[in-house]
Amino acid sequence: MILLDSVYDHDFLLQNLQQELQKNPDSLPFDEILYCNIGNPQSLGQQPVTYFREVLSLCDHPGLLDKSETHALYSSDAIERAWQILEKIAGRATGAYSHSQGIKGLRDEIAAGIAARDGFHASGDNIFLTDGASPAVHMMMQLLIGSEKDGILCPIPQYPLYSASIALHGGSLVPYFLDEETGWGLEVDELKKQLEEARSKGITVRALVVINPGNPTGQVLAEENQKKIVEFCKNEGLVLLADEVYQENIYVEDKQFHSFKKVARSLGYTDDDLPLVSFHSVSKGYYGECGKRGGYMEITGFSPEVREQIYKLASVNLCSNVSGQILASLVMNPPKAGDESFESFMVERDGILSSLARRAKALEEAFNSLEGITCNKAEGAMYLFPRLHLPQKAIGAAHAAGTAPDAYYAKRLLEATGIVIVPGSGFGQVPGTWHFRCTILPQEDKIPAIISSFKEFHEKFMDEFRD
DSSP states (O other): OTTHHHHHHHHHHHHHHHHHHHHOTTSSSOSSOEEOSSOOGGGGTOOOOHHHHHHHHHHHOGGGGGOTTHHHHSOHHHHHHHHHHHHHSGGGOTTSOOOTTOOHHHHHHHHHHHHHHHSSOOOGGGEEEESSSHHHHHHHHHHHOSSTTEEEEEEESOOTHHHHHHHHTTOEEEEEEOBGGGTSBOOHHHHHHHHHHHHHTTOEEEEEEEESSOTTTOOOOOHHHHHHHHHHHHHHTOEEEEEOTTTTOBOOTTOOOOOHHHHHHHTTOOTTTOOEEEEEESSSTTTOOGGGOOEEEEEESOOHHHHHHHHHHHHHTOOOOHHHHHHHHHHTSOOOTTSTTHHHHHHHHHHHHHHHHHHHHHHHHHHHTSTTEEOOOOOBTTEEOOEEOOOHHHHHHHHHTTSOHHHHHHHHHHHHHOEEOEEGGGTOOSTTOEEEEEESOSOGGGHHHHHHHHHHHHHHHHHHTOO
């Protein structure tokens, strides 16, 4: 785990500030904690999508389906969808264990959604439903790693789930650096360089992790770039682990999401050519259902013997939660044109995504207006990852305090404003550079106040440590 002690210290400070605000509200220079640190949309005021929650509530309380007043409270297509889902569940019991891979009918619905998205066949037999994407990642790391001589190529900066999971299972993280100068570009030459270096050290590199759209960096890969990545994995015999949980979060007109499976199939590669695992989750996108813990992985290109081992790993946890399974099937098959809920669903979906795009642009422009901060455009996901160009005095003060300069900055920001960000050192970065991750998730009406408080703090900080 990257900088575990620093994370613990930061969380301890945050907890103390929360308690102080409750006991003595006037004792701090701010009146609330502003959480810009984690991708947890509903905790910051984002409302659940009505259609999804209607269907979910009817599935969890099927007795409502027999009541006449239900038709006045719920849309007709939500009622019909709930009936369809319950018919797929043994005993119509959402509180019972399911098949370890997930309910077959729901897996088939997800596969149909993938096929509609990509234009290529997908099978429910290749879907493993999980409690969010994280357990699926852990499952694959457990499968791929046998010792410290087994390596996984991971982006730097990266979502710490990957470094933590590799460490937990005793493997070696093989870093490749995203290029900040080209908008956090993923260069195949960098992949080749790091792969060769790892192999020269006796490490057997098993897989390549790609996060698209990026976390914490927010970039969206171009399709031509993805084709080169697929060819690289094919030529080098690597499993491609595609983290695609932010696939709905695209904020620029000149980019769109392409799944790696779609790219591989468009190149003519079949299951026989490339082992590929695609991860998705109900926690992100426009739905933001983090607490419902729904997700899946689609596995293709693995032998029956390996698939059997994956199923055994899934069976250890009996099954993922059924509400999360239902939500995953809804996310991949939302209302369609002609359905009663379609227009209201589209208003909710587009409203959330367009607001996120505006928030991303406002924060990006604010950061770039400040001395000592440069920030790439947020093309997608839920984060900005600005670079801090700190005065030497500030770096010295951080070292004197026994902490990384970006962690020192984040701590000072929290104490002065109540704004919570994550130091870039928690994600990995090019040595000698400093960053922080800031989410775009606080509600839109709070963004101006956040920008104002941040600017005031930053200007004072730079004046205090000016060389």
